[in-house]
Amino acid sequence: MVKKAPRRTAERILEASLDLFNRFGEPNVSTTLISAELRISPGNLYYHYPAKDELINALFDRYEHALNELLGAGDSVRNVEDAWFFMHTLFEIIWQYRFLYRDLNDLLSKNRRLETHFQTILKSEPESAQAAMQRGAHHALTLLMPYLEDGQRAHLQHIVAAYAPANG
Numbered sequence: 001m002v003k004k005a006p007r008r009t010a011e012r013i014l015e016a017s018l019d020l021f022n023r024f025g026e027p028n029v030s031t032t033l034i035s036a037e038l039r040i041s042p043g044n045l046y047y048h049y050p051a052k053d054e055l056i057n058a059l060f061d062r063y064e065h066a067l068n069e070l071l072g073a074g075d076s077v078r079n080v081e082d083a084w085f086f087m088h089t090l091f092e093i094i095w096q097y098r099f100l101y102r103d104l105n106d107l108l109s110k111n112r113r114l115e116t117h118f119q120t121i122l123k124s125e126p127e128s129a130q131a132a133m134q135r136g137a138h139h140a141l142t143l144l145m146p147y148l149e150d151g152q153r154a155h156l157q158h159i160v161a162a163y164a165p166a167n168g
Contacts, residue, residue: 014059016034018059018096018097020037022097025103030052053110053113059100060097066096067093070089070090138160141160
């Protein structure tokens with residue numbers, strides 16, 4: 001039997017922090033609690049992440065990477081099975097990093113990097129965000145068509161056609 005290499009301490013810290021933030025909310029989790037959960041000294045935690053914000057930033061970077069990777073694959077959704085997998089994976093990612101949504105206002109008010117990042121996204125990407133939302137709505141609504149009554153199906157087809165130029 002091959003013995004697994006031990007996980008690095010920095011990785012263990014991120015995993016434990018994510019778990020604790022999700023369970024108790026980021027504002028309720030101290031670095032002392034994280035180090036106690038891992039049975040490491042606070043100094044060891046601070047060696048890897050000198051501030052709680054650095055933990056949050058590292059987790060946000062992972063969240064953003066996973067989300068961007070999934071959204072980049074969104075154009076390959078061609079059928080119901082693909083759409084189900086896409087949506088399921090999207091909700092898995094959101095669930096995995098749910099503390100970001102649960103505590104977003106608090107995080108943005110305390111974490112300058114996250115605040116700046118969100119402001120940049122909101123200012124520089126409204127057109128692409130709008131197009132992405134329209135594509136997502138188009139995909140989701142199109143999946144409903146087989147289950148609608150004839151009149152509602154025709155109405156939905158009219159709505160979808162109205163947004164078709166924006167969807168490219």
